[in-house]
Amino acid sequence: AQTVTQSQPEMSVQEAETVTLSCTYDTSESDYYLFWYKQPPSRQMILVIRQEAYKQQNATENRFSVNFQKAAKSFSLKISDSQLGDAAMYFCAYRSAGNAGNMLTFGGGTRLMVKP
Amino acid sequence: GAGVSQTPSNKVTEKGKYVELRCDPISGHTALYWYRQSLGQGPEFLIYFQGTGAADDSGLPNDRFFAVRPEGSVSTLKIQRTERGDSAVYLCASSLIRGVMETQYFGPGTRLLVL
Numbered sequence: 041a042q043t044v045t046q047s048q049p050e051m052s053v054q055e056a057e058t059v060t061l062s063c064t065y066d067t068s069e070s071d072y073y074l075f076w077y078k079q080p081p082s083r084q085m086i087l088v089i090r091q092e093a094y095k096q097q098n099a100t101e102n103r104f105s106v107n108f109q110k111a112a113k114s115f116s117l118k119i120s121d122s123q124l125g126d127a128a129m130y131f132c133a134y135r136s137a138g139n140a141g142n143m144l145t146f147g148g149g150t151r152l153m154v155k156p
Numbered sequence: 157g158a159g160v161s162q163t164p165s166n167k168v169t170e171k172g173k174y175v176e177l178r179c180d181p182i183s184g185h186t187a188l189y190w191y192r193q194s195l196g197q198g199p200e201f202l203i204y205f206q207g208t209g210a211a212d213d214s215g216l217p218n219d220r221f222f223a224v225r226p227e228g229s230v231s232t233l234k235i236q237r238t239e240r241g242d243s244a245v246y247l248c249a250s251s252l253i254r255g256v257m258e259t260q261y262f263g264p265g266t267r268l269l270v271l
Contacts, residue, residue: 044198077262083245085199085262131198135258142187142251143212144260146198 042067042134046147053122054155060107061117061150063132071137074108074115075144079129088130091115093137119152127154158182160263162248168269169238177233177266181250188231189260190223191247199247205231238270 043066053059065074076088091099091108098106103123107116119126129151133144161180169175181188187206191199201215205225213223220238225231235242245267249260 046198082264083247083267084264085247085249087259087261090259133198142258142260143189143201143204143215144191144199145201148196148198 042069042072042136042145044132044134044145044147046130046132046150048150049148050151050153052153052155053119055122055124057122058118058120059122059152061119061130061132061152063115063117063147065113065115065132065134065147067113067134067136069136069138073135073137074106075133075135076104076106076115076117077131077133077146078126079131079149081128085131089117122154124154124156127152160248160250160261162246162263162266164266165264166267166269168271170271171238171240173238173270175235175238175268177235177246177268179231179233179248179250179263181229181231181248182252182261183229185250185252185261186228187251187258187260188225189249189251190231190233191249193245193247193265195244202233202246235268238268240270243268243270 072093074091077085089101103120129149132147163178190202193199204212208228220236223233245265247265249262
């Protein structure tokens with residue numbers, strides 16, 4: 041079974057600064073997908089960014105980028121120019137690319153606080 | 157509607173009661189998922205529907221939990237003889253295809269409190 045670990049329960053960043061959230065995972069599969077979801081107090085999970093394991097190039101979406109290290113099984117999220125609206129819980133998630141199922145396996149989350 | 161909707165938003169019940177939680181997926185999405193998120197934790201998979209059938213129910217914790225999707229659209233998660241440990245946020249997600257770029261879109265969840 042796959043596991044996802046987020047070792048930082050809480051992180052804090054000054055507005056306009058850069059912050060990196062860590063995520064590691066354990067799998068024996070070679071093909072899979074990784075995601076970062078944001079969960080504000082409204083509870084709705086919002087997709088931030090996704091990465092296919094077969095792609096070496098790191099995904100980027102505006103101020104959000106990832107550092108995907110497949111050999112190390114690491115998938116960190118970098119938020120540049122942090123904004124107050126970025127404050128939320130962030131969850132890293134794994135999904136198998138095979139026939140094992142389409143379920144997402146989530147980490148325990150990191151609470152991001154943004155200081156004005 | 158434009159997104160996944162879930163009703164009710166909040167549900168308070170007494171131990172031993174029966175509850176039903178409803179999920180309306182994005183129109184046209186064939187896949188539907190239920191997850192449970194306990195306080196301070198990440199969501200955990202419960203069950204996955206492809207069309208009307210449950211393709212994977214390995215995450216259901218016990219036989220008190222059951223889910224249906226009779227017409228391949230709306231789904232209902234049913235919990236019998238509720239226990240205090242069932243208190244959590246129940247999230248529903250839907251997706252269009254199972255494939256390379258499948259993305260699960262989540263609803264706002266139902267917060268269930270069992271007293």
